Amino acid sequence: MLTERQRMILNAIVDDYIRSAEPVGSRSISKRGEVSYSPATIRNEMSDLEELGFLEQPHTSAGRIPSHKGYRYYVDHLVQFGTLLPTELEMMKSFFAEKLNATEQVIQHAATILANMTNYTSIVLGPEMFSTSLRHFQLLPLTDTTAVAIVVTNTGHVENKTVTLPAGISSSDLEQMVNLLNHKLVGVPLYKLKSQLFSEVGDEMSRHVSQYEELIGIVENVLKSDEENRVFLSGATNMLTQPEFKDVDKVKTILDLLDETPTLLKMISSAQNGIQVRIGTENNHQAINNCSLITATYTMDGEAMGTIGILGPTRMEYGKVIGLLDFLSKNMTAVLQHWNK
Amino acid sequence: MLTERQRMILNAIVDDYIRSAEPVGSRSISKRGEVSYSPATIRNEMSDLEELGFLEQPHTSAGRIPSHKGYRYYVDHLVQFGTLLPTELEMMKSFFAEKLNATEQVIQHAATILANMTNYTSIVLGPEMFSTSLRHFQLLPLTDTTAVAIVVTNTGHVENKTVTLPAGISSSDLEQMVNLLNHKLVGVPLYKLKSQLFSEVGDEMSRHVSQYEELIGIVENVLKSDEENRVFLSGATNMLTQPEFKDVDKVKTILDLLDETPTLLKMISSAQNGIQVRIGTENNHQAINNCSLITATYTMDGEAMGTIGILGPTRMEYGKVIGLLDFLSKNMTAVLQHWNK
């Protein structure tokens, strides 16, 4: 619905604005060379683009800046994915070459490296715990009524939580039950635990099933309490370097949002497979109405495991970030696979 | 060395400045009533106080603000500890009434509540792991060469780390050794592990001591990797609400510092017993030259366990914060004791 020339002009304006953070005037577009028309012609097109909702004008005598709709069009039709610069590639290589022997470390490190490379804020969602399987379950009594429950997954991930013990179970009974659970349920994917419980354990000791269920409840409880720990944040203070956030009050609402792990979790875990860009209000959070979130999911054996996200101002370097996320998410699998197999 | 009147004036100036964040003039001191002298007299004293280094003047025609030395004198001789307001007491009570069944949660929650009550940033150092004792040690093989090591302390704290296994140990040997270690070393304070190893285990299997040592090394390794997790931060963004930090660049260096857990750890773990106030440059960190850190240590059974700290601008409410920290640190023991015994 846009003419080729309009697309070129829109593209030039967005590019320019991303670079400079200043409203873009017709003359500076004309001088760039890509669009070889006079400023007057470009002005006419800009006027049309504004009428169509792709551009905005801060005030009459200023240049144009992209509207949300403009960014959307840019992202959907115009942006070209960046390829990694030699230095970036170098950093990536050294990241993948590193000997990190825990999934968390890989994720955490990925977050850090992304934040450093982009100068934006990175939000990374670690592997979905429920897609892994039970490696070991243990219950260590602390007092008469409490114990620390420990769940180890096949990925080497350890979760623990101090729990209140089910009433009316003797410690020897408890031990026996834990042993049986381990014997029968090790290797079972976590999300299947409950159903497996009935087919495996239920047969043998049907009269105690309710107590077993309580134990499985503990396991699930331990894992659920972990959800928030899946979120890794890095470079939050990079927000402070963006000219649009030089006002302390604005940036505070953003940083406060970044402090709320549950909100972050909801935000990033709602990402679709592949690369997704959510611009401004599409994020549905007042505080980041002037931010864009670019997410990429990473997989293992074809299954979605987690999400990598970059949060920056709407005026962010979409091409570069998408390129980086694409590269990282695709190669992430390799690293994780190495340690989880 | 200061006259009574000078002390009163200094006190009034610091109080006023803490409240208003504006240079304090002689007239406003005179009007407060505490010092019933004319502005001219007060001006003379202020001039003397400046000469003595307790006050500073931003420019000729401005009021005075306290210098670091002025704050130091205020903290050492003038400030009166705040008593908790009814609302504050209420918050404290509900905090202590809460059923938190893990030390980490207590600490984390203490940090949050402090940040909220003071509107400053709280840095809390959790219990020293090495002062607790071994509850359980476990090694779960993941691959041929790696395993996840799990250490549980008597406080219900669980640490884990994926480790590379010592070369040349069969899995059954390993199991046997872990069992023996558990048998002999459970209940031993963590800092005594190594020495105890020799007296307990060394006798029985002297030829394998080096391998045992390697296992203990793993235990210590697991615990060391935890040091950073002892630090809990809350209310970092509160810094943004302080008028002295309305400049984004200044506040960025502070927030960046707060992101460096190891630095925080060093900073807060160097606190002396009891309540300590470090003003401005006394913190030895460029980034927080305009901040003060007030710390209080909390104990259990007379032994130092950890530290609670509040970081704010040098112009912070010393009296109130010291009152809060005093109250909290003294009552903290009670909560922790409840769950660790």
Add this chain to the structure above:
DNA sequence: GCTTAGCACTCATTAAAGAGGAGTGCTAAC
């Protein structure tokens, strides 16, 4: 001798006014 009223002086802050300039929209010519 300590205290204080009086006054000149300093200097940050604020408001107003003007100059400059970037950029637009429109019109008319190419």
Add this chain to the structure above:
DNA sequence: GTTAGCACTCCTCTTTAATGAGTGCTAAGC
């Protein structure tokens, strides 16, 4: 359809002046 020309808008920056809070000093008062 394209573009040069031009009047117009409005932000930004600078200058200037006014305001006022606060000081330091001197001399008078108690």
